[in-house]
Amino acid sequence: MDARRIIQTVRDGGGLSAEDARWFAHGLxxxxxxxxxxxxxxMAVLLRGIGVSGRVALTEGMRDSGQVLNWDLPGPVIDKHSTGxxxxxxxxLLAPALAACGCYVPMISGRxxxxxxGTLDKMEAIPGYRVDHGVEGLQKIxxxxxxxxxxASDAIAPADRRLYAVRDICGAVESIDLITPSILSKKLAAGLQGLVLDVKVGxxxxxxxxxxxxxxxxxxxxxxxxxxxKTSALITDMNQSLSRTAGNALEVIEVLETLTGQDVNDALWDVTSALGGEALLLAGIVKTxxxxFARIDQAIESGQAAEYFGKMVAAMGGPADFVERFLDRLPSAPVLRPVPAARDGxxxxxxxxxxxxxxxxxGGGRLRAGxxxxxxxxxxxxxxxxQQVEVGEPIALIHAATEEAAQACARVVQRAYHVGAAPVPEPNLIHERITQ
Known part of the structure; x- marks a missing residue:
């Protein structure tokens, strides 16, 4: 078996067999x-496709190219993935809420x-929080x-890491036949019994x-x-920020305010509840x-999810009293600047x-790797x-490192907002549910 024959078969529309996928993934x-x-x-996959069977074969091959976790736990191992x-x-919100409902959640996330x-960037806003505990450390926690x-540890789905880098430089990023195994190989290598997917649109x-x-x-x-x-998906709306904030420490604050009941974001809660309900159904913990939904709501309302969040932060290296003192623990920007609405409407x-x-x-994300x-x-x-706004009324508050950065950002934010005269309903949060 060799790479050239496999490439030629895919190029000529012959698809990808399980044996070829396994060999190619280990070769990567x-x-x-x-x-x-x-x-x-x-490029051959992008242009000719490999179909459902080929996607399954490539996913399994890349999953098995590294370490696949095994669990011996008294509850189901469940996770969630968002397309961003x-x-x-x-x-x-969801990881600790699921844990409070009896699930075990090894949530391997990205930047x-x-x-x-990136979820990891948000968690690293918490002082001391380490995301790299290795496979054994992850399983222990x-x-x-x-x-x-x-x-993700370097031992998890190494074939995906290699193929992803090559896809980026050869212009083959947008193929569903490649996106799908890339997402799933890392998730399934965590040894999951159920996975719920949050596919964003907008x-x-x-x-x-x-x-x-x-x-x-x-x-x-x-x-x-x-x-x-076992997997299902929700297609959820991303025509506006799901949270009232966008930025790493600011989003952590919003999560903790919701978990502790200080200032609940209903949209964030509702999407969390919907995804959590799917996950608990997949796990067999509930029948409907x-x-x-009710179990997830109860986990948040009772404060149990907040307790699990605090235990997770401490176990990952963060402050033991983070939930109680999150505002004191998180960094804040020195410059605050409101962005005024340009017109009434x-x-x-x-x-x-x-x-x-x-x-x-x-500076809240990366323009270049590193x-x-x-x-x-x-x-x-x-x-x-x-939302009804009046001219000069703030439509956002900028948190910046410098006054110059805040001024430049204000112009950009105003460009993102379109204000009209006619009433407009807020978009539905959840558009569709996709199951096998």
């Missing part, structure tokens, strides 16, 4: 497949990508606490079109179930999604991508679609 992981061959393979958006901090925020939000998502989001959601669900992991549309890019430009992230900067008090 151990450098038996060269960069040129990896790039040719990615602006102000999307659901993971921080900011493009205009979207999940077993003791019930949940851990952590980064101006702040990678998928701005509903048909594209639906195609990705179906591909992910079909492939994950085909690889033996409605029962699942109703917020009719928001370009959420522009808001995400504004946070990156403030850039240092400033956890304190970002946006708060974001006006919502359908």
């Amino acid at each position: 992981a151990n450098d038996q497949v060269g960069d040129a061959q990896a790039g040719a393979f990615a 958006g602006v102000g999307d901090c659901v993971s921080l 900011g990508l493009g205009h979207t925020g 999940v077993g003791q606490v019930g949940c851990a939000i952590a980064g 101006s702040g998502a990678f998928m701005t079109d509903m048909d594209d989001a639906r195609a990705l959601a179906r591909a992910l669900v079909e492939t994950a179930n085909g690889a033996g992991c 999604r409605e029962d699942g 109703v917020v009719s549309r928001i370009d959420a991508r522009i808001l995400g890019e504004a946070v990156v430009d403030l 850039d240092k992230v400033n956890p304190s900067v970002g946006l708060s008090g974001l006006a919502r679609i359908g």
Whole structure:
């Protein structure tokens, strides 16, 4: 067996067999497949496709190219994945809420990508929080606490790391047949018994079109179930920031305010409850999604989710009293500047991508790999679609490192907001549910 024959088969429309996928994935992981061959393979998949069976085969091959976790726990091992958006901090609420409901949640997460925020960057805004405890450390913390939000070890799905880098430089990023195994191989290597997917659609998502989001959601669900992991997906709205904030420490504050009941964000809570209900149904803990919603709501309302969050932070190296003193523990930006509405009317549309890019430009994300992230900067008090505003009234509050950065950001934020005269309803939070 050799890489050239596999590439030619895919190029000629012959698809990808399980045996070929397994060999190619291990070749990526151990450098038996060269960069040129990896790039040719990615382009062949982009142009000819490999279908459902090929996606399952490639997912399983990349999953098995490294370490696959095994668990011996008294409850189901469950996780959630989001395709990314602006102000999307659901993971921080959902992981401890699921743990409070009897699940074990090894939430292997990523850093900011493009205009979207990264869960790991948000958690690292907490002083002392370490995301790199290795496989054994992750398993120990999940077993003791019930949940851990952590980064992927180098031992997890090394074939994906190699293929992802090659896809980026050869222009093969947007293929669903490659996106799907990339997302799922890392998740399924965590040894999951159930996975719920949050596929974002709208101006702040990678998928701005509903048909594209639906195609990705179906591909992910079909492939994950085909690889033996019970999976469902929700397509959720990203035409505006899910949170009222966008920025690492600011989103952590909003999560803690919701967990502790100090200032509840209903939209954030509702999406968390919907995804959690799906996860509990997949786990077999409840018999209906409605029962699942109620269990997640109770976990948050009772304060149990906040307790689990605090235990997780302490186990990952953060302060033991973080939940009680989160405002004291998190960094704050030295410059605050309101962004005034340019006219009277109703917020009719928001370009959420522009808001995400504004946070990156403030230093809250990366323009290049290796850039240092400033956890304190970002946006708060974001006006919502359908909200009535008056000229000069703040539509956002900028948190910046310098006055110059704040002034530049204000112009960008105003460009993201479109204000009209006619009333506009706020978009639905959840558009569709996708199951096998």
